Amino acid sequence: MKPTDIQLSYKKVICFTQQQKKALKTLENYEVNVNRFIRDAIAEKLKRDWKMIKEKRNREYCPF
Numbered sequence: 001m002k003p004t005d006i007q008l009s010y011k012k013v014i015c016f017t018q019q020q021k022k023a024l025k026t027l028e029n030y031e032v033n034v035n036r037f038i039r040d041a042i043a044e045k046l047k048r049d050w051k052m053i054k055e056k057r058n059r060e061y062c063p064f
Helices: 018-029 034-054
Strands: none
Touching: 018 034
16 A cells, blocks of 8 residues: 555644744745655654553552
């Protein structure tokens, strides 16, 4: 299945700072698909940090 064949069904609203908005606008000026860029960045971050995200946290009870 190609990435263009995937049906996107989950929406998440995120906010950007004015500086990030300018950076994304610059990417658009260089004909970069900003939506794809953001999705790829999120996928890369999840792939890199997945072990830490998935590991079980040992929570010890400490009354102090």
